[in-house]
Amino acid sequence: MAEGYTLSPEDIRLFLDETLDQLEVLEEEIVKLEGEGHDPRLLQDMFRIAHTVKGSSATVGYSRMSTLAHAMEDVFAAMRDGRLAPRQELVNVLLEAVDGLRGLAAEFDLSSGPDAEGEGRIDVEALVARLAEAASLGAGTYEVRVKFADDTVMPPVRALQVIQALQELGTVAGSRPSIDEIRAEKAGLDLSAVLVLASHVDETEVERKVGEVSDVERVEVRRFQPESRGTEEALAAGGADVSQRDAAALPSTAGDSVGDGGGSPGGSSGREPGGNGGSGSCGESATTDVPRLLGRSQGETIRVGIEAFDRLVRIVSELAIDEARLAEVQRRLAALDGHSEPIEDLEQITAHMSRLTTELQEEIMKARMTPLASLFKRFPRMVRDTAASSGKLVEFVVEGEDTELDRALIEEVADPIIHLLRNAVGHGIEPPDERVRRGKPEKGRVRLAARHVEDRVVIIVEDDGGGIDLVRVRESAVRKGIISPEVAAALSDEEAIELIFQPGFSTASQVNDVSGRGVGLDIVRTNVEKLGGTVRVKTSVGKGTTFALSVPLTLAVFRALLVESCGQEFAVPLSSVVEVTRVPLSEVKPVGQGHAIVLRGKVLPVFDLRDFAGRGNGVMASESGDGTPTECPDRSSGRALVVVARYEDVRVGIIVDSLLGEQEIVIKSLGRLARCARGVLGGAILGDGRVALILDVARVLEKAMGRSHISGSGSEGGNDDRSDYQLQC
Template sequence: MSELDMSQYLGIFLDEAEEQLQQLDEAIVKLEQSPDDIELLNTIFRAAHTLKGSSASMGFNRLATLTHRMENVLDLLRQGKMAVNREIIDVLLASLDRLRLLKDGLAAGSGESGEIDDVVARLESVLAPQKAAGDAAEKGGGHNLTLDDIEENVIRAAQVKGFNPYEIQVRLEQGCQMKGARAYLVFNNLKDVGEIIKSIPHTQDLEAERFDDTFTLVLVSREDADTLANIVKSISEIQEVVVRPIRLAEDMEKTTRKAPAAGGGEGPISQAEGRGGENRITQTVRVDVQRLENLMNLVGELVIDRTRLAEVGNGLKARLGSEELLETLEEVSMHIGRITSDLQEEIMKARMFPIDQVFNRFPRMVRDLARKAGKEIDFIVEGRETELDRTVIEEIGDPLIHLLRNAIDHGIEDPAERLKAGKPRRGTVRLRAFHQENQIVITVEDDGAGMDPEKIKAKAVEKGLISREAAARLHPREALDLIFQPGFSTADKVTDVSGRGVGMDIVRAHLEKINGTIDIRTTPGKGTCFTIKLPLTLAINRSLLVQNGGQVYAFPLANVIEIISITPAEIQYVHRQQVVVVRGRVLPLVYLGHALGQARELPPGESYAVVIVGLAEKQIGFIVENLIGEQEIVIKSLGNFIGKIPGIAGATIMGDGSVALILDVRSLIDGLGVEANRELAS
């Protein structure tokens, strides 16, 4: 294969290899928990077999060799000749790590960098007892034929074309001097009347004469059994030939009818799929991510122009009244609006990916961390099918890693401690994702020791993050927020898992970057639950538009709880903080102009509109001059020239061409230092 051809297919190979490696990673970890799951073993075997085949076809010998050795181990597990144990799982995962290293080397352009001899030796040591037993069985005569799913599919495809499958057992005469040459002659004579799809032992072993005196072939041919037997017997030094037709299970026949192998010809199922039956196979195509980004930007511009066109039409109608041309313009405007909405929805769907792409890397990580920490953990994952925008998926991985590491190291206790506390020996860590209105919610929950607010405050004082007087004034819920301070850690010692004073501050920073929030619920001795709320997309969002000081601002609807109207007489003061009582609860008030550094005093008026926003358990009311309404907006970055402005998350273009600023609610609240907590509300 030329260098040009290699570069043409390398990208496709790397994408598919990454999918196979991720599938293997997740399935092997599951296998440790369900060692008797034959279907899971078949899934692992198929993934390894596919990776081996594609690696060999691309000429990547180390990848192919290592996956071939893994395949041998997996095949013995499928046949029940070996039982799944921790040693086998460890060596399979080690092999997987080496495969990923080789794949990353190819992606970086440095070739198959990395040795495999040590991992291959570990796999061979696992195979050694079975290999010895197999050699003894060979001396006793005969082979136990097993076919994997791919080989059975090949046979089915051949049967459709009129070929019959046979198992051919050949025994050479004792004392045969050139066993490899005799095996070659058998292969050479049979290839004229059919196709050999399997050899036991492998052809490499036959050529090297690493077998006793018996070997077995799987052949598909249009000839009958007697003809095949006579072809083999015509070769000298052949003592015995046994030819048996191969019968496949009925359930495999049904599976093959649903998904015929390539080259299997046309059939009734293909016609049914053409009519749009329920079994229609979904066709997919790989698309460059940058193209999706460009499409999203173009759709965003269409959304802006749709709004502007509607406003222009309304303005003309107000000036000129109802005329035929205006009615046509209004009709066209509405039609463009519908098409733009549909186009926007389709592009959004194209950018949506199952969160499983992030979740499937965690079972292996949790297993390794739990073993390193000496803890026993049941890891439960729910909501893998939940979809969200790829830009959000890219950012959510690191925060979840830190939360899971925190749950394993700080949350779940040692088995002895759990038993002493009356808990099951094995701890539980649950990762869950689900949709809630226009947000996605992810929870990381453990049934461990929980967090003690007093201990957190003491640690914060010890590390100089807060004064002793300020710590004494903190409500327990506010004390929990201290864990997000840079440099904070409650670990008594530094471990490989955590306790280095980094992590939770990174979690909040990542989440704020994608307009997400995080909340903590904990009960000492019972466990802790972190709840993350994220927008479905970062490109287009629904917002509440308000006007203040002649400028239009947008509150992300995800942060808005409700809107109320109050009179100046209802405004009270608690600890020099403006508040209002809403349904028996004290709500802190802030004038939006003051929060943005424009004006401290409220403008005179008979009543004020208050937008109540929430961050976790905190709720604050922002007094605004005018309410405009709810609208779908396209989020635009302020750019590097303007930089990051406190309280402003971005901008959007309005229907009349003006610019509205999108508010960063958390930044506004942090900048004010408002004591929006339960202590104020009590």
């Protein structure tokens, strides 16, 4: 097979990418199978995937991989044929085999080609042996041929009767003519092959059953031989419906097909290479292309490496900045030189360029959007494994996997979700006996759901387990020195539950393999907040816990309201801006540790950006590139300009010196600076080259609401937490 290795590195990369994609689907299906038992369609698809991987890997000469895939294929065939039940042990072996295939893909060295001698870490032989052992049970697949009497009236109806009779015995995996053809009344006096998967009957019973149909002149029943690859090829083409359509590829007899699909010349795409491995019996030419066609129908995309894509995004971002700068230059020229012709031309050009840049950005952003399914499909396996290792029974429900999110964000939310799911299974859901004692269904339910809410994506991780005991949470926080007993006693339940997000906090009484690794929900919250997101939790003792992650749709570009305070520009995401208003300074009243105003009869916490930006901070000044910081303007006018921003359903007023307008901004990481500046999401380069700080409204709000006695540094309620919000590093 090694002589087949004349493929380019690009071919190999495509092969590996595709294989990994397929394995992900396969893993998902194996887990599903365990839950649903015998599902012919599912098994057929699993068989198809194993078959495809086998063929592709053989094509690139990776014999270790094709050997393992072949062994899996046999197991799926046995299950599909009803010879093997998807017991948990078997599922475990299959999942290990999937991991094995993944490991083999990872071992594949692009430069030197496949390591057919098997020096790698994956013990293919052991896996194959276990799979073979698991699959070594009886057979129950029959190939049936029927001839109707010459004077048969309406032979297609008779053919349908035969199929129906066989369906009473088991699963009809395919036939020639196909069921669709028969229903379309295209059938003659011969049913040259029907493949029946019937585990509980013998040949005589199959023959007797078919004989019940009138006008049947002759029935031949033979045990289906797995060696007759032609049939397998036909069946490998797709799910039940598809296989019926393709069943014209069934060989006229089981014995006359040749060879093994693995050795057939695959297309250079590496997709469905086994498609023409069948015998040269009738129907061949019509059907060999079907798998290929099926393969193509979903292939109308090109793969772009994520790095290449990120480069594109970066270039477009730079372009947007230059476009803004160009517009700025044009405005300055217009101010200098009125309406000379070149300047008007420039104006037209910049206007057009601005439209194009916006469009380009929108298209790029759209292309970055990926359905969460790409992430969510990893979880059923994980939840299953976690449940198995912690002795829980869990039904895992996934909803809203079509919801799209920026690709970069999908990667970022993965870890927090994994953490929350593990918590839900490991700590949330009670052991089955305890659930029964509490009058709950033995099987716990964990739900993962995603949906768009305005310009954000909300991801819910919910369990119907024991809930979080807030009394224990308070005790634990005091014991660990996170808060003082007095503070603990004063906390409302809403505030107390926030304690679980504190560093070093863990409610788990024991550290175990599942989730008590000493890193906890504080990491989850920190990670999500880095994305400009939030984590909220609701719990009800005895009923369960719900975590809601809310993240922006995209990180890279958004519209913002530019404001200024003491010469420093800030960008407030426009999606959070509710209104801008002016209030007399005298109405800004101290409330608790912060300030508030009364706006239309409602108390609105406010936050003065000067507390953030002012005080002639040197770091800010050097970043702005034009020398010393501007003096903070005098507020002797006696009025404060307040930008009312909202985060989810909570509002906060931000006192600013002036408004600079709306702009599309591109986030730049501030690197070291950002780590020092809670409340800042990042920086944005403005048209004139200066940097605006993008406000993290959620953080500002938290500050203004005076929640800092929990999230700040001191439990004594001191005033030093303000430093969190200043850029003093």
